[in-house]
Amino acid sequence: MEKTKKNNIFSRLFHKKEVVGLPPKKKLTWKERFSKENFNRYTIKCFLLGTNEKRGFLTTLLIYAILILFGFVYIYPMLYMLGYSLMSESDLVNPAVNYLPTSWYFENYKESAEVLDYWKNLGNTVLVSLVPAIFETIAASLTGYGLARYEFKGKKIVIGLIVFTFIVPSCLTMFPQLSLFVKLHLVNNVWSYYVPALLGQGINSAVFILIFYQFFREIPKSIVEAAKIDGAGAFKVFLKIGVPTAKSAFLLSLVLGTVWYYNETVLASLYFGDAITTLPLQLQNFESAYNAIFGSSGGVTGKTANEAIYMAGTMLTILPLILMFLLIQREFVTSLDKAGVTGE
Amino acid sequence: MKKEKTMNNKKRFSLSAIKEKWAKKMAEEKTIYARRKEERPRIKADLKDYRRKEITLFKDYLKNLSSLWKEEFAALHTGLKENGGFRAIFKKTLWSKMHEISSSFHKKRISKSDAYKHEKYLNYRAKKLYKDDLVAEGLLGRITIPEALHGIIFILPWFVGFCLLTIYPIITTFIYSVSDVAITVNGVKTTFVGFKNYIYAFSTDTAFQTALQNYVIKIVLYVPVITVISLFLALLLNSKVKGTGFFRTIFFLPVIITSGPVIKIFIDQGVASFPGIDKLINFTELATVLPAFLVTALQYLTSEFIMILWFCGIQILVFMTGLQKIDKSVYEAASIDGASSWESFWKVTLPAINPVIVINVVFTVVMQSIFSLNPMIELIQEDMKGTGDGKGYGYASAIAWVYFLVLIVVLVVFVLLFKKHSRKPKEA
Numbered sequence: 001m002e003k004t005k006k007n008n009i010f011s012r013l014f015h016k017k018e019v020v021g022l023p024p025k026k027k028l029t030w031k032e033r034f035s036k037e038n039f040n041r042y043t044i045k046c047f048l049l050g051t052n053e054k055r056g057f058l059t060t061l062l063i064y065a066i067l068i069l070f071g072f073v074y075i076y077p078m079l080y081m082l083g084y085s086l087m088s089e090s091d092l093v094n095p096a097v098n099y100l101p102t103s104w105y106f107e108n109y110k111e112s113a114e115v116l117d118y119w120k121n122l123g124n125t126v127l128v129s130l131v132p133a134i135f136e137t138i139a140a141s142l143t144g145y146g147l148a149r150y151e152f153k154g155k156k157i158v159i160g161l162i163v164f165t166f167i168v169p170s171c172l173t174m175f176p177q178l179s180l181f182v183k184l185h186l187v188n189n190v191w192s193y194y195v196p197a198l199l200g201q202g203i204n205s206a207v208f209i210l211i212f213y214q215f216f217r218e219i220p221k222s223i224v225e226a227a228k229i230d231g232a233g234a235f236k237v238f239l240k241i242g243v244p245t246a247k248s249a250f251l252l253s254l255v256l257g258t259v260w261y262y263n264e265t266v267l268a269s270l271y272f273g274d275a276i277t278t279l280p281l282q283l284q285n286f287e288s289a290y291n292a293i294f295g296s297s298g299g300v301t302g303k304t305a306n307e308a309i310y311m312a313g314t315m316l317t318i319l320p321l322i323l324m325f326l327l328i329q330r331e332f333v334t335s336l337d338k339a340g341v342t343g344e
Numbered sequence: 345m346k347k348e349k350t351m352n353n354k355k356r357f358s359l360s361a362i363k364e365k366w367a368k369k370m371a372e373e374k375t376i377y378a379r380r381k382e383e384r385p386r387i388k389a390d391l392k393d394y395r396r397k398e399i400t401l402f403k404d405y406l407k408n409l410s411s412l413w414k415e416e417f418a419a420l421h422t423g424l425k426e427n428g429g430f431r432a433i434f435k436k437t438l439w440s441k442m443h444e445i446s447s448s449f450h451k452k453r454i455s456k457s458d459a460y461k462h463e464k465y466l467n468y469r470a471k472k473l474y475k476d477d478l479v480a481e482g483l484l485g486r487i488t489i490p491e492a493l494h495g496i497i498f499i500l501p502w503f504v505g506f507c508l509l510t511i512y513p514i515i516t517t518f519i520y521s522v523s524d525v526a527i528t529v530n531g532v533k534t535t536f537v538g539f540k541n542y543i544y545a546f547s548t549d550t551a552f553q554t555a556l557q558n559y560v561i562k563i564v565l566y567v568p569v570i571t572v573i574s575l576f577l578a579l580l581l582n583s584k585v586k587g588t589g590f591f592r593t594i595f596f597l598p599v600i601i602t603s604g605p606v607i608k609i610f611i612d613q614g615v616a617s618f619p620g621i622d623k624l625i626n627f628t629e630l631a632t633v634l635p636a637f638l639v640t641a642l643q644y645l646t647s648e649f650i651m652i653l654w655f656c657g658i659q660i661l662v663f664m665t666g667l668q669k670i671d672k673s674v675y676e677a678a679s680i681d682g683a684s685s686w687e688s689f690w691k692v693t694l695p696a697i698n699p700v701i702v703i704n705v706v707f708t709v710v711m712q713s714i715f716s717l718n719p720m721i722e723l724i725q726e727d728m729k730g731t732g733d734g735k736g737y738g739y740a741s742a743i744a745w746v747y748f749l750v751l752i753v754v755l756v757v758f759v760l761l762f763k764k765h766s767r768k769p770k771e772a
Contacts, residue, residue: 055583055584060585063580063583063585064585066580067577067580067581067585067587067591070577070595070653071591071594071595073649073650073653074594074595074597074598074650074653074654075594075597076615076650077610077615077650078597080615081610081615084613139501139502139505142498142499142501142502143498143499143501143502145498146494146495146496146497146498146499147495147498147499149494149495149498150491150492150494150495150496150498151492151495152492152493152495152496153492155495158499158503161506162502165506165510166710167706167710167751167752167755168510168514168748169713169714169721169744169747169748169751170714171720171721171724171725171744171747172513172514172517172741172744172745172747172748173509173510173513173514173517174513175513175516175517175520175728175737175740175741176512176513176516176517176520177509177513179532180508180509180512180513196505196509198501198505199501199502199504199505199506199508199509200501200502200505200506201502201505201506201509201510207707209502234494234498238498259599259600262603263601263602263603263604263606264603264716265603265604265605265716266604266716266721266725280603280604280605280606281605283605283606283609284604284605284608286605307613310609310612310613311609311613314605314606314609314610317605317606318600318601318606321600321601322597322600322601324600325596325597325600329593330589333589333592333593333596333661
């Protein structure tokens with residue numbers, strides 16, 4: 001009977017938690033608060049500077065002030081960008097207008113979307129960022145699992161080599177990789193991204209491998225043995241035990257992999273040439289692309305790209321990433337918390 | 345009568361009688377042994393036959409797998425879920441068939457030990473069957489793999505990639521760097537020229553020298569600044585204030601959008617730093633007082649201040665996880681011993697997160713070196729395109745090698761510097 005009572009919605013709502021330990025502090029009325037006992041030099045000092053148990057009001061204020069200051073500095077470029085991207089030409093010329101436009105002016109976005117060839121290039125970008133990130137994650141998780149679960153000779157050397165691959169800059173391996181890919185006909189299509197990702201050599205794959213290694217090492221061996229006795233093979237143990245425990249590592253790897261692939265321009269321009277254009281690549285030669293569409297040609301005087309259009313283009317380029325991040329922000333940050341990147 | 349009885353008794357208990365009895369028993373046993381000896385080859389044959397049967401059964405089973413699947417689905421559809429799914433049915437059917445075989449053996453009245461052997465054998469076969477998963481069974485046939493090999497199979501793709509896409513290119517780049525590289529229709533042709541490219545880079549190519557200098561200045565400046573700022577912010581975020589999640593999101597947001605072109609546009613438009621910060625410091629005056637490299641360092645700091653902050657995102661979060669892992673009782677003990685929060689930061693926090701600091705320093709150095717706006721990477725990209733002295737793939741790969749070596753030196757120096765402060769014995 002008691003159980004049903006407790007499960008009742010109303011009883012749950014109004015159920016008071018039983019406090020074990022010190023009794024709750026008595027709430028003071030305003031009169032009491034300003035009485036001589038509670039409002040004197042000592043209490044004010046405690047409130048402002050804090051006691052051993054409690055942080056002072058001033059330090060809290062200071063912490064908030066610093067955090068807000070840094071927070072503002074962090075978003076300042078983005079706010080600036082947002083403001084300027086909505087400015088018309090008259091706003092830009094007008095010295096009285098700073099940061100905020102006089103009216104919403106969306107022509108910049110229209111023009112820059114046209115220049116960036118937005119939807120087509122966005123599709124391309126997804127194809128060369130999300131998909132390789134998925135492949136990279138799969139390869140990294142398998143490698144990390146193999147390293148964490150099994151003992152074999154030369155394991156430490158392998159981990160050292162993984163750290164080594166993280167240190168090696170891509171410019172050192174770029175050209176031979178390119179010639180190799182040319183031989184294998186992988187250049188100018190998406191496979192020049194997919195193949196290294198599948199072989200665990202994608203952008204910063206080493207980081208993900210180490211994160212997965214950390215995660216999989218924490219699986220207790222008794223669980224794995226129990227699964228084995230129940231007749232699960234090595235791969236099944238990985239799928240049924242490894243993957244669920246490392247969920248947050250998967251999310252982390254997927255998001256960071258997507259972001260890093262999305263923002264990569266050096267390798268993209270090298271591997272894809274003119275075949276595939278991503279948004280950041282198009283942003284890189286924004287000016288020439290703009291002139292090709294809106295510039296003066298054959299006597300017709302055209303426009304030149306102004307600051308606002310650049311800003312709108314940049315905004316459009318980073319918009320998908322920001323949207324993605326804001327959508328999964330909470331899960332992502334908690335998964336970052338779980339990824340204990342200590343030791344090694 | 346009595347005599348007969350005694351005689352009988354005598355007979356019964358006499359030695360000869362006992363001997364006779366034993367002899368009889370021995371003879372009986374001998375016949376049993378002989379029978380068993382005769383039977384043994386037959387049993388062996390039966391066993392062989394049984395194995396053959398079992399194997400054919402398994403093959404049949406594999407053949408009929410699809411039909412079994414159908415059966416299983418049908419069973420599922422008709423609500424026979426209580427049987428425990430396909431796997432259980434699979435087990436049951438196989439076990440029942442095996443049981444039939446074994447019971448038929450038992451009917452043939454084989455000796456107990458042989459029956460035991462059969463059972464053992466059956467168990468062994470069954471275990472072998474179920475040892476590996478169906479997936480592995482399909483992938484790898486019926487070969488069973490030792491444990492250690494499993495691990496090697498798991499990291500095999502990575503190893504192939506490592507050999508093909510890291511080690512081979514690094515060596516090839518070195519070969520290119522000591523030779524003239526010509527790209528022909530048939531492929532890349534190299535002719536050995538010795539260390540000409542390296543000598544040219546260090547003797548005549550001023551662009552390379554300034555780029556390298558700028559790179560080193562940038563790294564030496566950025567890494568401590570980024571580490572300190574991110575540690576500072578992590579400490580603030582860790583200090584139990586409300587709205588930590590919000591600030592954390594803001595501090596991480598730049599990581600998502602940092603790419604070469606975006607940052608370049610920011611720097612071009614002058615948003616990389618606060619407006620007017622250049623006017624605060626008069627660099628031309630400073631140049632007369634301070635050495636040149638300090639002035640350029642200061643210029644870097646002021647002109648890209650926000651961008652430096654933007655590179656802190658991941659480091660802050662790594663520091664935060666590191667800080668949360670410190671045992672709070674240590675702080676309590678320190679405060680009881682009379683340590684102020686300032687002292688406990690230096691004597692508790694810093695030594696405890698020293699490994700995290702090293703990780704962050706390595707991470708920062710590498711991320712800065714990879715970033716596409718890095719002067720050295722820009723130079724290498726430019727030099728790749730042309731031909732002649734100081735251009736071309738051979739020269740670019742020579743620069744890349746120098747860059748790699750410098751990067752390693754910087755990394756080692758930084759790691760040694762930051763590791764020095766650890767007072768804690770090494771963790772096992």
